[in-house]
Amino acid sequence: MGDHHHGPAKGLSRWLFTTNHKDIGTMYLWFSFSMFILGGAFAMIIRAELFQPGMQLVEPAFFNQMTTLHGLVMVFGAIMPSFVGLANWMIPMMIGAPDMALPRMNNWSFWILPPAFLILAGTLFMEGGAPNFGWTFYAPLSTTYAPPSVTYFIFSIHVLGLSSIMGSINIIATVMNMRAPGMTYMKMPLFVWTWLITAFLLVAVMPVLAGAVTMMLMDIHFGTSFFSAAGGGDPVLFQHIFWFFGHPEVYIIILPAFGVVSQIIPTFARKPLFGYDSMVYATAAIAFLSFIVWAHHMYTVGMPVAGELFFMYATMLIAVPTGVKVFNWVTTMWRGAMTFETPMLFCMGFLVLFTIGGFTGLMLSIAPADFQYHDSYFVVAHFHYVMVAGAVFSMSAAVYYWLPKWCGRMYSETMGKTHFWISFIGFNIAFFPQHFVGLAGMPRRIPDYALQFADFNMMSSIGAFIYGASQILFLYNVVATIVAGKPTSEAKTWEGAEGLEWTVATPAPYHTFETPPQVR
Amino acid sequence: MTTQSSTEYEKYYVPEKSKLAVCATIGLILSTFGAASVMNDMTFGDGATTGSWGIFWFGLFFFSATLFGWFRMAIKENRAGLNSAQLKKSYVLGMFWFIFSEVMFFLAFFGALFYVRTLVGPWLAGEGEGGRMNHLLWEGFNYQWPMPLTPQEAVGGVANQPVANMGTFQSYEQSMAFGEAAAWYLWLPMWNTIVLLSSSFTVHVAHMGLLDGNKRKFNIWLGITVALGMLFVALQALEYYEAYAHFGLTLNSGIYGSTFFMLTGFHGFHVVMGMTMLLIQWLRSVRGGHFTADDHFGFEASSWYWHFVDVVWVFLFLFVYIL
Ligand code: HEM
Ligand SMILES: [Cu+2]
Numbered sequence: 001m002g003d004h005h006h007g008p009a010k011g012l013s014r015w016l017f018t019t020n021h022k023d024i025g026t027m028y029l030w031f032s033f034s035m036f037i038l039g040g041a042f043a044m045i046i047r048a049e050l051f052q053p054g055m056q057l058v059e060p061a062f063f064n065q066m067t068t069l070h071g072l073v074m075v076f077g078a079i080m081p082s083f084v085g086l087a088n089w090m091i092p093m094m095i096g097a098p099d100m101a102l103p104r105m106n107n108w109s110f111w112i113l114p115p116a117f118l119i120l121a122g123t124l125f126m127e128g129g130a131p132n133f134g135w136t137f138y139a140p141l142s143t144t145y146a147p148p149s150v151t152y153f154i155f156s157i158h159v160l161g162l163s164s165i166m167g168s169i170n171i172i173a174t175v176m177n178m179r180a181p182g183m184t185y186m187k188m189p190l191f192v193w194t195w196l197i198t199a200f201l202l203v204a205v206m207p208v209l210a211g212a213v214t215m216m217l218m219d220i221h222f223g224t225s226f227f228s229a230a231g232g233g234d235p236v237l238f239q240h241i242f243w244f245f246g247h248p249e250v251y252i253i254i255l256p257a258f259g260v261v262s263q264i265i266p267t268f269a270r271k272p273l274f275g276y277d278s279m280v281y282a283t284a285a286i287a288f289l290s291f292i293v294w295a296h297h298m299y300t301v302g303m304p305v306a307g308e309l310f311f312m313y314a315t316m317l318i319a320v321p322t323g324v325k326v327f328n329w330v331t332t333m334w335r336g337a338m339t340f341e342t343p344m345l346f347c348m349g350f351l352v353l354f355t356i357g358g359f360t361g362l363m364l365s366i367a368p369a370d371f372q373y374h375d376s377y378f379v380v381a382h383f384h385y386v387m388v389a390g391a392v393f394s395m396s397a398a399v400y401y402w403l404p405k406w407c408g409r410m411y412s413e414t415m416g417k418t419h420f421w422i423s424f425i426g427f428n429i430a431f432f433p434q435h436f437v438g439l440a441g442m443p444r445r446i447p448d449y450a451l452q453f454a455d456f457n458m459m460s461s462i463g464a465f466i467y468g469a470s471q472i473l474f475l476y477n478v479v480a481t482i483v484a485g486k487p488t489s490e491a492k493t494w495e496g497a498e499g500l501e502w503t504v505a506t507p508a509p510y511h512t513f514e515t516p517p518q519v520r
Numbered sequence: 521m522t523t524q525s526s527t528e529y530e531k532y533y534v535p536e537k538s539k540l541a542v543c544a545t546i547g548l549i550l551s552t553f554g555a556a557s558v559m560n561d562m563t564f565g566d567g568a569t570t571g572s573w574g575i576f577w578f579g580l581f582f583f584s585a586t587l588f589g590w591f592r593m594a595i596k597e598n599r600a601g602l603n604s605a606q607l608k609k610s611y612v613l614g615m616f617w618f619i620f621s622e623v624m625f626f627l628a629f630f631g632a633l634f635y636v637r638t639l640v641g642p643w644l645a646g647e648g649e650g651g652r653m654n655h656l657l658w659e660g661f662n663y664q665w666p667m668p669l670t671p672q673e674a675v676g677g678v679a680n681q682p683v684a685n686m687g688t689f690q691s692y693e694q695s696m697a698f699g700e701a702a703a704w705y706l707w708l709p710m711w712n713t714i715v716l717l718s719s720s721f722t723v724h725v726a727h728m729g730l731l732d733g734n735k736r737k738f739n740i741w742l743g744i745t746v747a748l749g750m751l752f753v754a755l756q757a758l759e760y761y762e763a764y765a766h767f768g769l770t771l772n773s774g775i776y777g778s779t780f781f782m783l784t785g786f787h788g789f790h791v792v793m794g795m796t797m798l799l800i801q802w803l804r805s806v807r808g809g810h811f812t813a814d815d816h817f818g819f820e821a822s823s824w825y826w827h828f829v830d831v832v833w834v835f836l837f838l839f840v841y842i843l
Contacts, residue, residue, distance in 0.1 A: 105591075151559050177610050208625070221559045231671070305649070
């Protein structure tokens with residue numbers, strides 16, 4: 001062990017063998033960004049094909065592989081690991097811990113991700129092509145009719161699940177066990193709270209996903225009949241198991257984003273967060289409810305009416321705690337001394353657009369209405385409002401907010417704001433029209449469409465290209481900051497910022513809080 | 521907001537750089553990639569060997585060796601006194617939530633079982649709201665559990681199946697349920713239950729011995745526990761043999777066979793894991809003289825795992841064998 005005030009090792013071994021939460025956080029963040037680019041490239045292919053009606057660029061079979069891989073890569077490769085990276089960087093610094101609770105396992109959780117995605121992306125080059133059954137991989141498309149590469153898909157899901165489970169166990173142990181003296185639960189920053197609850201969700205549902213893919217594997221290779229009615233099973237069983245994982249999964253994606261926004265808005269409103277306690281309870285309520293609403297994705301499979309009603313009312317209930325959160329954010333800003341630096345802009349964008357996504361969610365939760373909306377572009381619009389303008393916007397906000405603390409350099413505010421506005425505009429041009437084509441009946445996951453949808457689809461594609469291009473600007477801005485940004489050594493980058501992470505030096509030293517601070 | 525206080529704080533041990541994670545990654549990825557290739561060769565291949573078994577075994581060996589080294593190192597660190605009380609608590613939390621995740625894994629399979637038994641079966645037989653298609657698809661199928669005759673066979677086999685489906689699902693002669701055995705004392709699951717429940721008891725006695733500082737008692741009762749675990753696995757293997765050889769009950773026997781083998785199979789796999797863990801603790805104690813009355817987390821964690829496996833069995837016994 002020796003001396004404790006040492007810096008990082010030199011060269012590649014630093015990254016391969018590290019046990020340092022900041023190194024691991026950095027790797028997670030870069031990895032997730034590269035997946036964001038990869039998934040984005042798939043999306044560009046989708047939007048290019050949909051630019052005009054008719055088949056222009058790709059084969060329908062390849063189009064299906066693109067929608068599938070786009071969804072999988074974005075959910076499991078871009079969004080989830082990016083928040084895990086953020087958790088790694090920030091949670092120990094926010095609660096005054098020297099590192100994550102189980103540092104070697106932490107490194108392992110990260111390192112199994114890249115090869116798993118290599119295998120997943122590698123299926124593109126396999127005989128029969130990549131998985132083509134959508135990111136929700138419904139049986140029997142993903143069993144009876146799947147390409148052989150499905151087996152590799154199944155095992156990569158297993159590995160991703162393992163990574164998430166270990167990562168969450170680490171977060172739970174860190175938060176429950178490593179808080180500095182005086183850092184009681186109800187003093188924890190909201191980002192820590194939302195991640196703690198997210199980690200519980202992950203430990204609870206990733207194993208269920210593992211169960212679902214295991215049943216698929218057995219059906220495909222070993223003759224079981226979980227998802228085959230001929231043997232007494234049921235394809236709809238797959239959907240139940242998948243969505244028992246899948247709905248909590250969407251909250252796994254959005255809760256850390258809620259946490260980020262709850263950190264940033266008070267900073268730039270220069271007021272403490274309104275209703276801290278109710279934020280914590282609302283988060284817990286959302287997490288609890290997320291376990292009993294899964295079948296709102298299955299209104300059209302022919303459930304008994306009692307089921308439809310139960311899941312409809314339970315789903316609507318989620319709007320209550322979500323409303324509490326939106327109310328609290330808005331009230332935090334009320335009469336605040338507001339400024340609009342880039343992180344704040346992204347949070348405001350989040351607030352407006354996520355709320356729109358919440359409302360479309362509410363529309364979708366009405367079972368009889370959903371009979372019309374289901375599997376249309378309206379659903380695509382809904383979940384891109386919550387996942388892109390929700391999770392991804394908040395992630396951009398987080399990067400701008402903490403980047404100066406991470407690397408001791410200030411990003412270019414002009415470029416940051418430009419990034420925001422292009423993203424915001426591009427995003428809305430891309431996804432707002434999808435509400436209309438969806439309501440008018442355009443189905444999702446289809447490479448061609450009827451002529452009356454042509455104009456809106458062209459708009460959508462143009463918006464998507466704009467949004468995609470703005471991410472290159474983001475990358476450039478971040479790299480330029482790290483390499484040549486204006487150095488800053490102020491501990492508190494933002495005058496309104498609160499929290500332990502702003503008490504350590506800037507850039508944050510390799511090891512922080514080796515002796516815990518005393519929180520009053 | 522904060523002041524530094526270093527008074528009477530036990531340092532949290534943050535390990536130095538370590539190759540363990542990368543080695544474990546190589547092992548895990550090679551073994552999963554190998555396993556996937558083995559299965560694809562089997563199902564979609566043309567009989568040519570692609571070396572996939574080699575990749576699988578090499579990966580698995582590498583993975584196991586790394587895990588062995590990993591645990592060895594963790595044990596050494598503890599014995600070298602590096603682990604503060606706080607770090608020990610991290611291990612406790614880690615183990616607890618790991619077991620919780622395992623519970624959720626089993627829940628998926630139990631959930632499938634309940635769903636099939638209470639909803640799917642009756643629907644396929646034309647009952648209730650989900651049963652309206654019966655006359656088009658599975659005319660003549662009657663639902664009972666265990667399900668000796670699959671819907672496919674009820675309509676006269678694959679050829680008469682109105683919808684495409686993968687595989688043939690055959691009937692079996694005898695299920696594992698209570699009451700189908702020739703005599704109650706020939707009903708293996710009962711013996712299995714007795715064996716496994718007693719092993720939970722013996723591991724508890726071993727723990728009591730350790731807490732009293734009585735290492736001899738500990739070693740003996742832990743040894744008995746491991747032996748009971750082995751007996752359970754042997755009986756389970758016998759049951760599988762009977763199912764395949766005499767009862768015609770296989771993975772292909774429709775949803776009854778699927779749920780039966782997957783639930784008991786995963787449970788059996790966990791028994792083997794738990795038994796291996798306990799065996800290692802036993803070896804540590806007998807050969808290495810490890811464990812004291814107040815420092816024996818390796819054993820405690822293994823015994824929690826063992827109790828968990830036991831509880832799962834109780835549910836299995838109830839829902840797979842009896843009800
Ligand atoms: C007020 C809260 C929300 C409600 C009431 C809600 C409701 C719904 C409903 C009913 C559907 C099914 C639509 C259909 O397939 O016909 C749906 C789909 C979806 N929602 Fe939400 N939602 C909410 C928030 C969110 C959030 C926060 C996220 C993620 C960050 C999200 C992600 C998704 C996704 C990914 C799908 C589509 C899944 C697919 O079929 O591929 N939703 N939502
Ligand atoms: Cu949902």
